[in-house]
Amino acid sequence: MTDHLTHWTGPEGLPRFDLIRDTDFAPAFDRELAAALAAHEAIAANPDAPDFANTIAAQETAEEGLNRVLSIFYTLAAVDSNPARQALQRDFAPRLADYGSRIGTDPRLYARVRAVAEGADALPEQDARITRLALRDLTRSGAGLDAEGRARMAAIRERMAVLTTQFAQNVLEDERDYVLPVADDRLEGLPDWLLRAMRAAARERDLPGQVVTLNRSLIVPFLEHAGDRALRETAFTAWTRRGSGKGAGGEATDNLPLIREILELRHERAQLLGYDDFAAYKLETQMAGNAERVEDLLTRVWAPARARAARDEERMTALARADGVNGPLEAWDWRLYAQRLRRQDLDFDADAAAPYLTLDAMLGAVFDVAHRLFALRAEPIEAPLWTPRARAFRITREGRLMAIFVADFFARPAKRSGAWCSSLQVQHKIGAGQRPIVVNVCNFTPPDEEGAPAFLSWDDARTLFHEFGHALHHILSDVDWPSISGTAVAQDFVELPSQLLEHWLEQPEVLDAHARHHQTGKALPADLRDRLLAAGKADAGFSTVEYLESALVDLAFHRGQPPADPMARQSEVLEALDAPRAIPMRHATPHFAHVFSGDSYAAGYYSYMWSEVMDADAFAAFTETGDVFDPETARRLERTILSRGGSAPAEDLWMAFRGRMPGIEPLLEGRGLA
Missing domain, CATH: 1.10.1370.40 (Neurolysin; domain 3)
Structure with missing residues (x-):
């Protein structure tokens, strides 16, 4: 049956x-x-x-x-x-x-x-x-x-x-099959919490000792801390070779022939419909409207981001020289020396904050923000899910069921990498109506033993808020028809609610209430909190450059004739940008799943930055009132955007909330690039 x-x-x-x-x-x-x-x-x-x-x-x-x-x-x-x-x-x-x-x-x-x-x-x-x-x-x-x-x-x-x-x-x-064992005599620089995570990953695979996998929540902190340069290079190379035919799966997992054909077929489809290229076809229905407006935004941010990255690279190279690294700074060096630069400039050690950023604490912060903004409450329920570690919650408002929220937070070998929000069912009002069942999936490093807390990096905590922002778009949806429910909006508008919610993670009053030491229960000290927030912008040149490289390469792939050699086209774009050799694309083309595992973000990876221009201005609507939890602004956000789904064009929804289109300046300031 x-x-x-x-x-x-x-x-x-x-x-x-x-x-x-x-x-x-x-x-x-x-x-x-x-x-x-x-x-x-x-x-x-x-x-x-x-x-x-x-x-x-x-x-x-x-x-x-x-x-x-x-x-x-x-x-x-x-x-x-x-x-x-x-x-x-x-x-x-x-x-x-x-x-x-x-x-x-x-x-x-x-x-x-x-x-x-x-x-x-x-x-x-x-x-x-x-x-x-x-x-x-x-x-x-x-x-x-x-x-x-x-x-x-x-x-x-x-x-x-x-x-x-x-x-x-x-x-x-390639992600599932790769494991890098790390011998006991090569653990220099690795903090205890990371070692516990590496040993848990080994046990999960029935291996002795400790291992590095290609789970982002494991490999990124490894690259930030590992003193063994050769091991960093080995791990980083495996991470960037996924889907290239040079990864764990060998030639059987070579995506380059697939990419060429995908690009050719997208171009042909666009031309059949009378468009010059796939970018013109895709962007016609987006807020951006055309490739020229996208390129204008991305290139305006590129110059300050590139300049900031160059200054940081010069300083990190000096640190590397002191360690005896005589050649240029490499991609597998950047995160280690960026971490050291943060310690030097801000007296900040991410490991000091880790005991306060447990998953349970940060999930409590997410739910508290949702309650203070939208009067939502989350009540855990027992339900048979696909793994015992997944959780389910009733989301209610004034006793009325709004949605069911399911969360699957931890990495597993057979789980797709990354983080995303999806729905098992969407809200609508047909017949008796239907409430949403929304799912958040992340790939955080699981606790090293049953009953122990799971520790999040600052980036993990931001991801938690981001994905719940998408969930709110479903939870608060209040439309008649399923086809316009929740996140059924223009691709370059869909990231607005998710990126907007990230701003509340950075609010001192939220951290003071929820970032509590997992053993003592004491609040995150104010000076450490302030240094943590400052450190979040410390490597803005790197994070912006790696993102823009991917967004501009995606756009170039879909403008004009499709490239016979996508990797050559990628090289042309990066060379024209004078991209730093030590900062590769955030998503190398052979594993650029946003663009090649479906059409959603094809010619659309720029959407995160397009939405960021809006989310910076949307959060300013709160700060201008003097209260980041201002109830009237929150009600207006729900009434004009979060409840409306795709029931009106994105531009109309935005204008109903803010009354004017945003400028780029809040984005640059928010990224520390102004």
Whole structure:
């Protein structure tokens, strides 16, 4: 029986993950895919004249069962991959692409939607919005092309599904399979908390001693502390070779041929639809609008970031010389000497703050901020999830259920790297309505033994706040239709709520209340807190440069003709920027999953900085009142942005909140680059 994939009977309507078996997915997928196709066929073939109810509204519920099956499947495939699930991904991807093409290029459906859209002005606001979006999406899917064009679009979509799935699986294989044992005589500089994490990683893999893996929460602190330069180089090289054919999986995980084909197919798809290139196609529906505006923003930030990084590099090179490093500063040296520079300039040692930044303390801070801003409360509930370490919470306001929040915080070998927010179900008001079930996934280093606290780096704590910012976008959603619910907004607007929430982590009153020593319960000392906050901006040149390199390379890949050699194009972009040799791209092209494991961030990695311009100005709306928890500003933020989803264009939502477009100056000041 596979009913538990579509009929969720767990606590608070959660799926019964304890009853799910991998063998359940294929039959459930077959059944629900057929049901969705039949529902769309009924809409397209309806002999009645098209209207909002029988065409647009009908589409909103046509895939309900399929979405429930897939939300469970893709959650599990990301957090607990195995060969069976990877095989299912490879099977499902082209079939879903074919399904999407059949719907997205159906001329009958296109004609019906166009007919309804002609009268959209007379519809209620949200009904008109989803009608216009439905027409836009069908047009951009190729429904308006001739038969030959529609067939080619379908073929491209199916091939892209195969390529992007394989790309993601190759990166995961390299991440999962790499382990670097570190001998007892090579532990110079490694703090006790990091050693405990390395030993826990070894035990998890049934290995002796201590190891470094490619989990960011483990390898980054290793690069910040390890005194053994050769070990740093070995670990860093493995980290940057993921997906290149030179990683743990060898040639079998080489993503470069996939990247070339992905770029060619994106370009062809854009040209079929009448666009000059994929960047023009992608950016048309974003706040930025075109590649020129994106490039203008990124290059305006590049100059001060590059200058700051150059000054820091000169000082760190002097420190390296004192250690006997005679050559240039290398990429595997930067984090170590940046850490030492922070100690020198700010008398700050991140290890001193670590005992105060436990996961439980920082999660308490997140929930407290959500309560003070939006009157939300989080109550833990017992529920069978995919791992005993995942947690579930009821999110309520004044006793009313707002959402279920599920969090999976710790790294595991079979888990996709990075951090993300997704949903098992989204909010809507169809029928009796539906509350969201939202999921945050991180890859923090787990505690070294059962019952021990999990310690977060400052970057981990920021990630925790960031992902819960996305969760708030779902939790506070208050729209009629699922297609515009929660984070269903322009890609360069979606990061606004997540990056905005990060600002509250930096507030002294939040840290004073929640950053408590895990043994004594004492608050983080004020002088250490202030140095911690200052240290957060100390390496701003590095963090901004590595991000901008990735964003500008992504943009270059998708403008003009696709490169025959993507790595050569990457080199051209970085050379033209005079990029520092010791600061490589944040995401090397062979494992740039944002861009090549799907289309969401393709020609769109700039979105984080575009949103950052807004989040800096949005937080200023609070500080201008003299109270970072100002209730009226919080209500306006919820009313104009967080509750609205995609129910209006992003520009309109922003203007309703702030009344003017933001400038770049708050961003530069926030990054310490002014």
